[in-house]
Amino acid sequence: DTAVSQTPKYLVTQMGNDKSIKCEQNLGHDTMYWYKQDSKKFLKIMFSYNNKELIINETVPNRFSPKSPDKAHLNLHINSLELGDSAVYFCASSQDLDTDTQYFGPGTRLTVL
Amino acid sequence: EDQVTQSPEALRLQEGESSSLNCSYTVSGLRGLFWYRQDPGKGPEFLFTLYSAGEEKEKERLKATLTKKESFLHITAPKPEDSATYLCAVRNTGNQFYFGTGTSLTVIP
Numbered sequence: 001d002t003a004v005s006q007t008p009k010y011l012v013t014q015m016g017n018d019k020s021i022k023c024e025q026n027l028g029h030d031t032m033y034w035y036k037q038d039s040k041k042f043l044k045i046m047f048s049y050n051n052k053e054l055i056i057n058e059t060v061p062n063r064f065s066p067k068s069p070d071k072a073h074l075n076l077h078i079n080s081l082e083l084g085d086s087a088v089y090f091c092a093s094s095q096d097l098d099t100d101t102q103y104f105g106p107g108t109r110l111t112v113l
Numbered sequence: 114e115d116q117v118t119q120s121p122e123a124l125r126l127q128e129g130e131s132s133s134l135n136c137s138y139t140v141s142g143l144r145g146l147f148w149y150r151q152d153p154g155k156g157p158e159f160l161f162t163l164y165s166a167g168e169e170k171e172k173e174r175l176k177a178t179l180t181k182k183e184s185f186l187h188i189t190a191p192k193p194e195d196s197a198t199y200l201c202a203v204r205n206t207g208n209q210f211y212f213g214t215g216t217s218l219t220v221i222p
Binding site: 100 | 144145147149151155156157158162198200202204208209210212214215
């Protein structure tokens with residue numbers, strides 16, 4: 001069983017489009033995260049959710065909006081996609097905010113043309 | 114500003130040739146330092162957490178150490194299956210995470 005899963009694995013789209021990436025964890029964790037990894041492998045945290053409440057928003061443009069329908073899911077919606085949004089997006093989860101160990105999903109490679 | 118710098122950017126080793134990866138960090142208040150392994154096309158996989166200077170953690174051929182300014186990941190007698198990118202990250206007392214850009218390790222049979 002995959003602990004943290006993401007769909008789709010690859011996403012190719014045009015500038016200006018709106019897209020979503022889905023994430024699910026079956027670990028029973030309370031906290032979930034979204035990260036962006038650029039072409040230089042630099043991994044930067046975007047959001048974290050704890051019990052469906054947004055905890056951290058690292059100055060990410062408001063075109064990006066995380067939505068959590070329940071504790072096991074944290075989806076990422078992106079409006080008006082730009083070329084600079086091309087990257088690999090990773091979802092992760094941890095037991096709770098105080099637990100440092102994070103479990104990452106396989107990533108979604110987003111390409112904006 | 115809090116940041117993490119890893120060196121070298123890439124490292125090629127012969128199988129059995131031990132070496133160390135470096136992670137230098139600047140952080141306002143260290144809550145924890147983490148090492149992850151990332152294989153191509155996959156998400157990072159947790160290896161270690163270190164909390165205070167002088168602490169050491171071991172797992173198979175890997176050993177992580179921590180000082181007040183840097184951490185080392187020592188690889189003893191590496192095997193080809195140890196080839197991966199190794200990421201270092203810190204969490205500050207404000208609960209913010211900062212990652213380095215990683216060291217790409219290739220172990221040649």
